[in-house]
Amino acid sequence: MKRRKGFVLITSAISLIGLLIVVGLAVDVGRLYVAQGELQVFTDEAAVAAAFELDGTTAGLTRARSAAAAGPGAGVSPNRWNFASQPVAGVTVEFAATPAGPYDSNPASAAGLRFVKVQAGGSIPLYFLPLLPSISASQNAAATAVAGQTRQQSLGNGLAPFSPTAHLNADANYGFTPGTMYTLRWAPGGQRGSGGTCPGDSGFDPGSTSERGYVDVGQGSGSSALRAAVINNSFFLPAPLTVGGTLQMYTGQESVPDAMEQRYAQDTDVTSTRFADYSGNGRRLLSVAVNGGGEPATVLGFASFFLHPTPCGTKNTTPCCAEYVGAAVVNSNHRGAGDSGLYAVQLVQ
Numbered sequence: 001m002k003r004r005k006g007f008v009l010i011t012s013a014i015s016l017i018g019l020l021i022v023v024g025l026a027v028d029v030g031r032l033y034v035a036q037g038e039l040q041v042f043t044d045e046a047a048v049a050a051a052f053e054l055d056g057t058t059a060g061l062t063r064a065r066s067a068a069a070a071g072p073g074a075g076v077s078p079n080r081w082n083f084a085s086q087p088v089a090g091v092t093v094e095f096a097a098t099p100a101g102p103y104d105s106n107p108a109s110a111a112g113l114r115f116v117k118v119q120a121g122g123s124i125p126l127y128f129l130p131l132l133p134s135i136s137a138s139q140n141a142a143a144t145a146v147a148g149q150t151r152q153q154s155l156g157n158g159l160a161p162f163s164p165t166a167h168l169n170a171d172a173n174y175g176f177t178p179g180t181m182y183t184l185r186w187a188p189g190g191q192r193g194s195g196g197t198c199p200g201d202s203g204f205d206p207g208s209t210s211e212r213g214y215v216d217v218g219q220g221s222g223s224s225a226l227r228a229a230v231i232n233n234s235f236f237l238p239a240p241l242t243v244g245g246t247l248q249m250y251t252g253q254e255s256v257p258d259a260m261e262q263r264y265a266q267d268t269d270v271t272s273t274r275f276a277d278y279s280g281n282g283r284r285l286l287s288v289a290v291n292g293g294g295e296p297a298t299v300l301g302f303a304s305f306f307l308h309p310t311p312c313g314t315k316n317t318t319p320c321c322a323e324y325v326g327a328a329v330v331n332s333n334h335r336g337a338g339d340s341g342l343y344a345v346q347l348v349q
Contacts, residue, residue: 032139035124039143042088044347046070047118047147050093051345052329054114054149054337061095061110068093068118092119099146099348114337115148115348146349149329152342155302156218156240158330160184160286161229162320163215163247165206166300169292173340174300176200176324179274184288184305185213185256185312185320198321207293208249213320215289215297216248217241227259231266241289247297257312260320264307275306275325275335282333286322287342302342304328304335 046068053063069091094103095113103117121142129135162184167175176182180200187196189208197204206213218235219225229235241247264270269280278284284307292300305322312320327336330344337343 029129031126032124032141035122036141036143039088039120039122039141040145043118043120043143043145044147046091046120047116047145048345048347050116050118051114051147051149052332053334054095054110054116055334056111056113056337058110060334060337061107061113064095064116065093068116086122088120088122090121093117094119096148099148110337112338114150114343115146117144117146117349119144144349145347147345147347149336149338149343150346150348151338152302152330152344154240154242154245155287155289155330155342156237157235158233158287159217159237159241160233160288161215161217161219161226162213162286163249163289163291163297164213164303164305165204165293165297166290167204169300173324173326174290174303176303178324178326179276180324181308181321182305182324183213183319184286184322186211187317187319188212191317192319196319198319200324208295211249211251212254214250214254215291216250221250221254223254223256226254227256230256230259231262241299243299243301245299247289247291247299249291249297255316256320257314257316260307260311264309264311270309273308275323278306280333282331285325285328285333287328287330301340302328303340 050064050068094117096103097112123138181198182200183198218237219229267280267283272278291297304325325335329336
Protein backbone atom coordinates (compact mmCIF):
# COMPACT_ATOMS: atom_id res chain seq x y z
CA MET A 1 0.00 0.00 0.00
CA LYS A 2 2.81 2.38 0.94
CA ARG A 3 4.64 1.54 -2.32
CA ARG A 4 1.48 2.29 -4.29
CA LYS A 5 1.07 5.67 -2.57
CA GLY A 6 4.69 6.55 -3.33
CA PHE A 7 4.23 5.66 -6.96
CA VAL A 8 1.16 7.89 -7.24
CA LEU A 9 3.06 10.76 -5.65
CA ILE A 10 5.97 10.42 -8.04
CA THR A 11 3.66 10.08 -11.05
CA SER A 12 1.67 13.14 -9.98
CA ALA A 13 4.83 15.18 -9.55
CA ILE A 14 6.10 14.19 -12.98
CA SER A 15 2.70 14.91 -14.53
CA LEU A 16 2.56 18.30 -12.83
CA ILE A 17 5.98 19.19 -14.16
CA GLY A 18 4.92 18.12 -17.65
CA LEU A 19 1.72 20.12 -17.34
CA LEU A 20 3.64 23.21 -16.27
CA ILE A 21 5.97 22.80 -19.25
CA VAL A 22 3.01 22.53 -21.63
CA VAL A 23 1.28 25.54 -20.05
CA GLY A 24 4.51 27.53 -20.12
CA LEU A 25 5.07 26.57 -23.74
CA ALA A 26 1.54 27.70 -24.61
CA VAL A 27 1.93 31.00 -22.75
CA ASP A 28 5.28 31.92 -24.26
CA VAL A 29 4.44 30.72 -27.78
CA GLY A 30 1.11 32.53 -27.57
CA ARG A 31 2.83 35.74 -26.50
CA LEU A 32 5.27 35.41 -29.40
CA TYR A 33 2.41 34.89 -31.83
CA VAL A 34 0.47 37.91 -30.57
CA ALA A 35 3.55 40.15 -30.48
CA GLN A 36 4.48 39.09 -34.01
CA GLY A 37 0.97 39.97 -35.15
CA GLU A 38 1.22 43.38 -33.47
CA LEU A 39 4.46 44.09 -35.34
CA GLN A 40 2.92 42.99 -38.64
CA VAL A 41 -0.07 45.27 -38.19
CA PHE A 42 2.31 48.13 -37.41
CA THR A 43 4.48 47.59 -40.50
CA ASP A 44 1.45 47.09 -42.77
CA GLU A 45 -0.17 50.36 -41.75
CA ALA A 46 3.12 52.23 -41.49
CA ALA A 47 4.01 51.23 -45.07
CA VAL A 48 0.62 52.41 -46.35
CA ALA A 49 0.95 55.72 -44.49
CA ALA A 50 4.45 56.23 -45.89
CA ALA A 51 3.39 55.42 -49.47
CA PHE A 52 0.82 58.23 -49.38
CA GLU A 53 3.66 60.71 -48.77
CA LEU A 54 5.72 59.80 -51.84
CA ASP A 55 5.59 62.45 -54.54
CA GLY A 56 8.87 62.13 -56.42
CA THR A 57 10.71 64.67 -54.24
CA THR A 58 13.24 64.43 -51.43
CA ALA A 59 10.70 66.19 -49.20
CA GLY A 60 8.31 63.33 -49.92
CA LEU A 61 10.93 60.78 -48.85
CA THR A 62 11.43 62.69 -45.60
CA ARG A 63 7.70 62.72 -44.93
CA ALA A 64 7.51 59.02 -45.74
CA ARG A 65 10.27 58.18 -43.26
CA SER A 66 8.49 60.16 -40.55
CA ALA A 67 5.14 58.54 -41.33
CA ALA A 68 6.68 55.06 -41.24
CA ALA A 69 8.49 55.65 -37.95
CA ALA A 70 5.33 57.05 -36.34
CA GLY A 71 3.16 54.28 -37.71
CA PRO A 72 -0.63 54.05 -37.55
CA GLY A 73 -2.43 56.42 -35.21
CA ALA A 74 0.40 58.96 -35.21
CA GLY A 75 -0.53 62.05 -33.26
CA VAL A 76 -3.36 60.25 -31.47
CA SER A 77 -1.54 57.76 -29.26
CA PRO A 78 1.94 56.23 -29.29
CA ASN A 79 2.22 52.94 -31.15
CA ARG A 80 3.08 50.09 -28.84
CA TRP A 81 3.54 46.34 -29.15
CA ASN A 82 4.27 43.30 -26.96
CA PHE A 83 0.77 43.58 -25.48
CA ALA A 84 1.04 47.39 -25.61
CA SER A 85 3.88 47.26 -23.09
CA GLN A 86 6.57 49.01 -25.14
CA PRO A 87 6.85 51.37 -28.13
CA VAL A 88 7.84 50.08 -31.57
CA ALA A 89 11.48 50.95 -32.18
CA GLY A 90 14.14 50.09 -34.71
CA VAL A 91 11.99 50.88 -37.76
CA THR A 92 13.83 50.83 -41.09
CA VAL A 93 12.46 52.37 -44.28
CA GLU A 94 13.57 51.70 -47.86
CA PHE A 95 12.30 52.91 -51.25
CA ALA A 96 12.04 51.49 -54.74
CA ALA A 97 10.52 52.15 -58.16
CA THR A 98 8.93 48.70 -58.40
CA PRO A 99 7.52 46.26 -55.81
CA ALA A 100 10.40 43.85 -56.46
CA GLY A 101 13.06 46.48 -55.78
CA PRO A 102 15.94 46.98 -55.46
CA TYR A 103 15.24 48.95 -52.28
CA ASP A 104 17.45 51.75 -50.98
CA SER A 105 17.22 53.51 -47.63
CA ASN A 106 18.97 56.61 -48.93
CA PRO A 107 18.38 56.90 -52.69
CA ALA A 108 20.26 59.50 -54.69
CA SER A 109 17.05 60.62 -56.41
CA ALA A 110 13.41 60.44 -55.38
CA ALA A 111 12.09 60.50 -58.96
CA GLY A 112 9.86 57.54 -59.75
CA LEU A 113 10.10 55.95 -56.28
CA ARG A 114 6.53 54.71 -55.68
CA PHE A 115 7.07 51.85 -53.23
CA VAL A 116 8.23 51.73 -49.62
CA LYS A 117 9.37 48.81 -47.48
CA VAL A 118 9.00 49.07 -43.71
CA GLN A 119 10.69 46.67 -41.31
CA ALA A 120 10.41 46.60 -37.54
CA GLY A 121 11.58 44.22 -34.85
CA GLY A 122 12.20 43.73 -31.18
CA SER A 123 12.96 41.28 -28.40
CA ILE A 124 10.25 39.38 -26.50
CA PRO A 125 11.11 38.20 -22.97
CA LEU A 126 10.23 34.55 -22.25
CA TYR A 127 9.06 33.40 -18.83
CA PHE A 128 8.67 29.63 -18.99
CA LEU A 129 10.59 28.29 -21.97
CA PRO A 130 14.01 29.34 -20.54
CA LEU A 131 13.47 26.65 -17.89
CA LEU A 132 14.28 24.17 -20.63
CA PRO A 133 17.88 23.58 -21.65
CA SER A 134 19.34 25.74 -24.46
CA ILE A 135 16.35 28.16 -24.50
CA SER A 136 17.35 31.81 -24.16
CA ALA A 137 15.52 34.27 -21.97
CA SER A 138 14.20 36.23 -24.98
CA GLN A 139 13.21 35.75 -28.59
CA ASN A 140 13.50 38.17 -31.51
CA ALA A 141 10.41 39.08 -33.55
CA ALA A 142 10.36 40.93 -36.86
CA ALA A 143 7.88 42.00 -39.52
CA THR A 144 8.12 43.45 -43.03
CA ALA A 145 5.57 45.16 -45.26
CA VAL A 146 5.68 46.77 -48.69
CA ALA A 147 3.12 49.31 -49.93
CA GLY A 148 3.12 51.59 -52.90
CA GLN A 149 1.31 53.64 -55.48
CA THR A 150 0.01 51.21 -58.11
CA ARG A 151 -1.22 52.49 -61.47
CA GLN A 152 -4.97 52.36 -62.05
CA GLN A 153 -6.86 52.30 -65.33
CA SER A 154 -10.25 53.27 -63.92
CA LEU A 155 -11.86 55.34 -61.19
CA GLY A 156 -15.43 55.75 -59.97
CA ASN A 157 -16.19 57.53 -56.74
CA GLY A 158 -13.84 60.44 -56.06
CA LEU A 159 -13.75 62.06 -59.48
CA ALA A 160 -14.59 65.74 -59.90
CA PRO A 161 -17.29 66.45 -62.54
CA PHE A 162 -14.93 68.10 -65.04
CA SER A 163 -12.91 66.79 -67.95
CA PRO A 164 -10.14 69.04 -69.34
CA THR A 165 -9.19 68.43 -72.95
CA ALA A 166 -5.65 67.23 -73.65
CA HIS A 167 -3.39 69.41 -75.77
CA LEU A 168 -1.23 66.49 -76.96
CA ASN A 169 -2.80 63.05 -76.76
CA ALA A 170 0.50 61.20 -77.12
CA ASP A 171 2.29 63.18 -74.40
CA ALA A 172 2.77 61.69 -70.91
CA ASN A 173 1.36 64.88 -69.40
CA TYR A 174 -1.31 65.35 -72.09
CA GLY A 175 0.55 68.46 -73.30
CA PHE A 176 0.03 70.17 -69.93
CA THR A 177 2.86 71.84 -68.02
CA PRO A 178 2.96 71.35 -64.23
CA GLY A 179 2.41 74.64 -62.45
CA THR A 180 0.36 76.16 -65.29
CA MET A 181 -3.34 77.02 -65.07
CA TYR A 182 -5.73 75.14 -67.38
CA THR A 183 -9.47 75.17 -67.97
CA LEU A 184 -11.79 72.85 -66.05
CA ARG A 185 -14.97 74.64 -67.05
CA TRP A 186 -15.01 76.63 -70.27
CA ALA A 187 -16.70 79.96 -70.86
CA PRO A 188 -19.61 79.83 -73.32
CA GLY A 189 -18.57 79.36 -76.93
CA GLY A 190 -18.82 83.01 -77.91
CA GLN A 191 -16.82 84.24 -74.92
CA ARG A 192 -13.59 82.22 -75.19
CA GLY A 193 -11.51 85.03 -76.55
CA SER A 194 -9.40 87.38 -74.45
CA GLY A 195 -10.02 86.65 -70.78
CA GLY A 196 -12.36 83.78 -71.61
CA THR A 197 -9.82 81.00 -71.21
CA CYS A 198 -7.25 80.05 -68.59
CA PRO A 199 -3.57 80.93 -69.28
CA GLY A 200 -2.48 77.45 -70.33
CA ASP A 201 -5.30 77.19 -72.88
CA SER A 202 -4.59 80.49 -74.63
CA GLY A 203 -5.08 79.87 -78.34
CA PHE A 204 -6.25 76.29 -77.74
CA ASP A 205 -9.52 75.09 -79.27
CA PRO A 206 -11.27 72.35 -77.25
CA GLY A 207 -13.25 71.41 -80.34
CA SER A 208 -16.76 72.13 -79.09
CA THR A 209 -18.49 75.46 -78.49
CA SER A 210 -21.53 73.94 -76.78
CA GLU A 211 -19.81 71.84 -74.11
CA ARG A 212 -18.54 73.62 -71.01
CA GLY A 213 -16.27 70.84 -69.65
CA TYR A 214 -18.82 69.25 -67.33
CA VAL A 215 -18.81 65.47 -67.25
CA ASP A 216 -21.07 62.88 -65.61
CA VAL A 217 -19.50 61.23 -62.55
CA GLY A 218 -22.79 59.76 -61.42
CA GLN A 219 -24.65 62.95 -60.62
CA GLY A 220 -26.45 63.34 -63.93
CA SER A 221 -27.46 66.79 -65.17
CA GLY A 222 -28.78 69.73 -63.17
CA SER A 223 -27.08 72.50 -61.23
CA SER A 224 -27.80 71.21 -57.72
CA ALA A 225 -26.42 67.73 -58.44
CA LEU A 226 -23.40 69.20 -60.18
CA ARG A 227 -22.63 71.46 -57.23
CA ALA A 228 -22.97 68.55 -54.80
CA ALA A 229 -20.54 66.50 -56.89
CA VAL A 230 -18.02 69.36 -56.79
CA ILE A 231 -18.28 69.84 -53.03
CA ASN A 232 -18.26 66.28 -51.72
CA ASN A 233 -17.91 63.77 -54.58
CA SER A 234 -21.07 62.17 -53.25
CA PHE A 235 -22.15 60.40 -56.43
CA PHE A 236 -21.32 56.94 -57.68
CA LEU A 237 -21.05 55.83 -61.29
CA PRO A 238 -22.75 52.54 -62.20
CA ALA A 239 -19.33 51.51 -63.52
CA PRO A 240 -15.96 53.28 -63.09
CA LEU A 241 -14.62 55.50 -65.83
CA THR A 242 -11.92 53.59 -67.67
CA VAL A 243 -9.11 54.69 -69.98
CA GLY A 244 -10.51 54.46 -73.49
CA GLY A 245 -14.10 54.57 -72.26
CA THR A 246 -16.70 57.09 -73.37
CA LEU A 247 -17.40 60.22 -71.34
CA GLN A 248 -20.86 61.68 -70.93
CA MET A 249 -20.26 65.38 -71.47
CA TYR A 250 -22.93 67.96 -70.60
CA THR A 251 -23.87 71.25 -72.19
CA GLY A 252 -25.76 74.06 -70.48
CA GLN A 253 -25.22 76.98 -68.17
CA GLU A 254 -25.05 75.17 -64.82
CA SER A 255 -23.36 77.37 -62.23
CA VAL A 256 -20.57 76.04 -60.00
CA PRO A 257 -18.57 79.08 -58.76
CA ASP A 258 -20.17 78.93 -55.30
CA ALA A 259 -19.57 75.18 -55.06
CA MET A 260 -15.91 75.62 -56.04
CA GLU A 261 -15.55 78.29 -53.35
CA GLN A 262 -17.04 75.93 -50.75
CA ARG A 263 -14.69 73.15 -51.80
CA TYR A 264 -11.75 75.55 -51.56
CA ALA A 265 -12.80 76.72 -48.07
CA GLN A 266 -12.89 73.12 -46.79
CA ASP A 267 -9.12 72.91 -47.06
CA THR A 268 -6.82 73.43 -44.10
CA ASP A 269 -4.48 75.48 -46.30
CA VAL A 270 -6.25 78.39 -47.98
CA THR A 271 -3.22 80.66 -48.16
CA SER A 272 -0.80 78.88 -50.51
CA THR A 273 -0.94 80.44 -53.96
CA ARG A 274 0.73 77.53 -55.76
CA PHE A 275 0.87 73.78 -55.31
CA ALA A 276 4.62 73.80 -54.59
CA ASP A 277 3.89 75.56 -51.28
CA TYR A 278 0.74 73.63 -50.40
CA SER A 279 0.37 71.70 -47.12
CA GLY A 280 -3.38 71.21 -46.72
CA ASN A 281 -5.77 68.29 -46.38
CA GLY A 282 -6.32 67.71 -50.10
CA ARG A 283 -9.63 69.48 -50.62
CA ARG A 284 -8.04 71.90 -53.08
CA LEU A 285 -6.93 68.94 -55.22
CA LEU A 286 -9.33 67.61 -57.85
CA SER A 287 -8.90 64.25 -59.60
CA VAL A 288 -10.32 64.44 -63.11
CA ALA A 289 -10.60 62.36 -66.26
CA VAL A 290 -8.69 64.00 -69.12
CA ASN A 291 -10.40 63.59 -72.50
CA GLY A 292 -8.70 63.23 -75.84
CA GLY A 293 -11.06 65.56 -77.72
CA GLY A 294 -13.41 64.58 -80.50
CA GLU A 295 -16.97 63.34 -80.30
CA PRO A 296 -17.80 61.32 -78.42
CA ALA A 297 -15.15 62.28 -75.91
CA THR A 298 -13.18 59.40 -74.41
CA VAL A 299 -11.01 59.03 -71.33
CA LEU A 300 -7.38 59.58 -72.29
CA GLY A 301 -6.18 59.29 -68.70
CA PHE A 302 -6.47 60.86 -65.27
CA ALA A 303 -4.74 63.79 -63.60
CA SER A 304 -4.71 66.00 -60.53
CA PHE A 305 -5.43 69.75 -60.55
CA PHE A 306 -4.99 72.33 -57.77
CA LEU A 307 -7.50 75.09 -57.03
CA HIS A 308 -6.29 78.67 -56.67
CA PRO A 309 -8.30 81.40 -54.91
CA THR A 310 -11.60 82.24 -56.66
CA PRO A 311 -11.10 79.46 -59.23
CA CYS A 312 -14.18 80.38 -61.30
CA GLY A 313 -14.13 84.14 -60.99
CA THR A 314 -17.41 85.72 -59.96
CA LYS A 315 -19.62 84.95 -62.97
CA ASN A 316 -21.02 81.85 -64.57
CA THR A 317 -19.63 83.00 -67.92
CA THR A 318 -16.00 83.04 -66.81
CA PRO A 319 -13.84 79.90 -66.98
CA CYS A 320 -12.92 77.74 -63.98
CA CYS A 321 -9.13 77.47 -63.84
CA ALA A 322 -6.86 75.13 -61.89
CA GLU A 323 -3.13 74.42 -61.74
CA TYR A 324 -2.00 71.21 -63.38
CA VAL A 325 -0.23 69.06 -60.78
CA GLY A 326 0.41 65.74 -62.50
CA ALA A 327 -0.30 62.22 -61.35
CA ALA A 328 -3.38 61.76 -59.17
CA VAL A 329 -3.37 59.51 -56.10
CA VAL A 330 -6.72 58.39 -54.74
CA ASN A 331 -7.45 59.95 -51.31
CA SER A 332 -4.08 61.72 -51.14
CA ASN A 333 -3.13 65.33 -50.51
CA HIS A 334 0.03 65.02 -52.62
CA ARG A 335 0.76 64.42 -56.27
CA GLY A 336 1.81 60.95 -57.35
CA ALA A 337 5.40 59.79 -57.35
CA GLY A 338 5.07 58.30 -60.84
CA ASP A 339 4.48 59.95 -64.16
CA SER A 340 1.07 61.28 -65.11
CA GLY A 341 -1.97 59.10 -64.60
CA LEU A 342 -3.93 57.63 -61.71
CA TYR A 343 -2.54 55.69 -58.77
CA ALA A 344 -3.91 54.08 -55.62
CA VAL A 345 -1.92 53.24 -52.50
CA GLN A 346 -2.06 49.50 -51.86
CA LEU A 347 -0.31 46.97 -49.65
CA VAL A 348 1.62 44.67 -51.98
CA GLN A 349 3.51 42.51 -49.50
